[in-house]
Amino acid sequence: MSNFFAGRMLGATLFAVMLGGCSVSGTYPDATEPDAAKLRFISDTSSATLSVMDAQHCDGQTTGILNNLFLANTRRRxxxxxxxxxxxTPYLEIRLPxxxxxxxxLNTQGTGSVCGMAFTLTPQRGAEYEVTFNRAGSQCVTMLKRLHSVKNQVVRSPVPLINxxxxxxxxxxxxxxxxPKGLPATPERDAxxxxxxxxxxxxxxxxxxxxVNDSARAEAIELVVxxxxxxxxxxxxxxxxxxxRQNIANYLAQxxxxxxxxxxxxKVEYRARLSRLDTPTLKTLVPDTPATDLTQALAVNGAMLQYYRQLNGLLEKEAMADNWAHMAELDKRYGVCERYAQCWQN
Known part of the structure; x- marks a missing residue:
């Protein structure tokens, strides 16, 4: 479940605030720029909320609540x-700078459960988006799409989610x-x-x-083109x-x-975490020694393996998102989206 603990803390706070008398439309003021982007938040989950954060609003500004037992669904548009x-399906709409x-x-609070998800978005001028937030079993499922019109037909193009x-x-x-800061390094601790x-x-x-062989790469690029x-x-x-072709080559290299x-x-993160432990504890994590605490060593390595997999997945998404942005800029420059429904959209 994405950002579970962060979602739980923020979700509980927002939920309490809303039920404590806050407006059903939340505290977030719509952007006033004439070319502001617009976002539609759609959810069929219990007590679903969307909060907007930036460097000036680290606690988040709420936009309303959907599917709550005690409050009517917001008609924010x-x-x-x-x-x-x-x-x-209930939804609300907001204007973004x-x-x-x-x-x-995004957060939802059902009976005995909390689910949360967060992602970064830099809205494009005049763009319209939809974000859906639903459950699939025990998982939160979030999708972001850019809306555009091709030959009077609405097209919903997926946008990669990066936090x-x-x-x-x-x-x-x-x-x-x-x-937290680590303890001072010593030759023994470093070893x-x-x-x-x-x-x-x-x-x-x-x-x-x-x-990868250059000719094989060039052949693969040509097949894609x-x-x-x-x-x-x-x-x-x-x-x-x-x-x-150049965009594809750049993406493959990245x-x-x-x-x-x-x-x-x-390695950097693992060193940082280990630096916070005292020397006797470090000795229990070194494998295959008389002092090894096998249970604890396996637990620490397991946590770090999970960290690696999440990090690797994030970096793969970032590479994809960078390529997506370059392709979207290219299609925009040549007016592709006015003629082709499956164009690249940022």
């Missing part, structure tokens, strides 16, 4: 030009804690830390050592396809380096 796919990085926090946090909010509250980290690096963490040309069936200049970056960041 932002005059979006494209209607929802269905009027049956364009070109400003925001953190959107970059809010660095400017570090230390502001429990959601953005300042990491113990390396003896813990080195054997924790398993095969799935190790970067590829064999580079030819497939795209066939799907689009548009008359586009050679300059468009030259840049399209994706190829993800595992190496994830491993280095894993």
């Amino acid at each position: 932002a005059d979006m030009s494209m209607p929802p796919a269905s009027e049956k 364009p070109d400003k990085e925001l953190l959107l926090h 970059k946090g809010l660095p400017g909010c570090a230390g502001a509250n429990a959601l953005f804690p300042v990491p 113990l830390v390396e003896q813990i980290i080195s054997p924790s690096i398993i095969a799935e963490m190790k970067p590829q050592t064999v580079a 030819n497939k795209r040309k066939g799907e689009m069936n548009l008359d586009l200049p050679d300059a468009y396809w030259t840049q399209y 994706a190829y380096g993800v595992k190496a970056e994830a491993l280095e960041r894993y």
Whole structure:
């Protein structure tokens, strides 16, 4: 479950505030810019809320509540030009400041359960979005889509979800804690830390050592381009396809380096966590010694493996999102979205 504990803390706070007499429309004031972006929040889950955060509002500003037993569903609307796919599922609409990085926090509180999700969004000028927040079993399922019109038909294009946090909010509250400082380094402690980290690096963490053949890469890129040309069936200049090929090449290079970056960041984080432990405790985590606490060592390594997998997945998403943005800019420059429903949308 994404951001479970953060969602639980924030969700409980927002829920208490709302039931304590706050407006059913929340505390977030709509952006007033004429080219403000618009967002529709749709959810069929119990007591679903959307909170908008930025560096000036680290505690978040609420936008209303959906599907609550004690409060009527908000009728908050932002005059979006494209209607929802269905009027049956409750929703609200807000206006967001364009070109400003925001953190959107979604939360739901059902009977005996809390579920939360957060993602970063920099709204485009005049853009319209929909975010859905539902449950699938015990999981929160969130999807963000950019709305646009092609030949008078509404098209919903998926947008990748990335949570970059809010660095400017570090230390502001429990959601953005300042990491505790480590103990002073010594040669003995440094050696113990390396003896813990080195054997924790398993095969799935190790970067590829064999580079992809240049001709094979070029052939793969050409296959992607030819497939795209066939799907689009548009008359586009050679300059468009030259840049399209370059975007793919850049993405492949960035994706190829993800595992190496994830491993280095894993080591940095592992060292930081171990630096907070005293020396006797470090000795219990070194494998295969008389002092080893096997249960604790396995627990620490298991937690760090989970951290690595989450980090690796995040870096893969960031590489994809960067490519997505470059492709969206290219399609916008050549007016593709006015003619092709499956264009790239940022």
